[in-house]
Amino acid sequence: MEMGWRWDFTIEILPKMAIATLNTILAAGVGYAIALIVGLFFLLGQRTPSKIINWINREIVEFIRSTPLLIQLFFVYFVLPQFGITLSAWLCGMITIGLHFGTYLSEVYRGALEGVSKTQWEACRALNFSTTYTYRKIVLPQAFPIAIPGMGNYLVGIFKDTPLLSTIGVAELFHAATAVGGYNYRYLEPYTMVGLIFLVLSVPAAMWVRKLERDVNISQGKIKK
């Protein structure tokens, strides 16, 4: 076997890797969208007045957060067909990522809502605003900027966890690299390329999130410009 980096091989597999990269981005985007919505449901469960629902919600969130995403993927992928629900690998992957990161996002939402000062609520009560109006016009506009950095962090987090989807056969970047590598008995170029592609996409994204975080802190008056 030839040692060292082979450029011809790199160029040969580049188109395949590029298409697979698009799949990875698509998977991350869809998974993130689901997670954003799932997070809202967990938040709702947390904030309902019923103590029992609160407790059940908290236990579910705790369970999902303390078990590995990999086994959750296997669970959804292998167990649902036993109950007569056969979903494609893509769909299973998206559901699992949505559920897993939804629990994290619900914590981000919660933190943001709690970040809005209590006096804002009191002022709204004093002014006789309805709860809906208070949320819509007073609380959410203030909570949203606080949530942005956390939300951005988990977008990057989901992106970096998409390679796990390859284990159930979703044709994303890492899956493509493994396939190409296995076919040609060369893993050096495919895996290194995957690493570089991730680096190129996620480092700027993470820097952008950090900048957002700074901007939010400045607008909140926590740090000076």
Added chain:
Amino acid sequence: MSYIEFLSEHGTTLLLGTVTTVKVLVCSIILYVVISMIFGLMRLSKNPIIQGTATVYIEFFRGTSLLVQLFWVYYVLPFFGLSLEAFTAGVVALGLNFGAYGAEVVRAGILAVPRGQWEAAFALNFSPSKRIKNIIIPQIFPIILPPAANLTVELLKATALVALVTVVDLTFEAKQINSITWLSAQCFGTALLIYYIMARFALVPFLRWLEVLAARKVGKEKI
């Protein structure tokens, strides 16, 4: 087959896998803590080369996926004449990855110690090593332990990935049993449960205890 029968038949295998998972966890915790300390301090160095090295390391390992790093260590390093055993490769990849996250925690922790503490230690003419060892480090622990605890729980979950480079851990065994028996709900359900128990009733209480200990040491009572 009832669940009891399933457990009596495959329970020992799953438990043996759990032992391996614990071994991977303990080894990678040690490695990641050491790496975090070294690179966290390097990140604060005034020397641009040392600081730059740490920054590149941290950005690199935080910017790429753990699974990719793991496969790189296991499948690509042999190309450069460095073949690691699966277990070692798993621990090295986990340690390097979490060390990068931990280094940022350590850095933030050191920066969070009030400036006055440095100045007072300086004013009292403590030697540099004494300043770090007796004044700064005891104050760092209560600050960095809560985020480090989160990271460590994430690490426990991440150990599941080493199954993919053929380390025979809990995940590997669950997969193996699944492919023989096709009792997916039982194997993966049990595996999830074991991970949950390890995280919730062993690792988290232990880390909380450490937090209380560290807080008490600097005279801050913690509930």
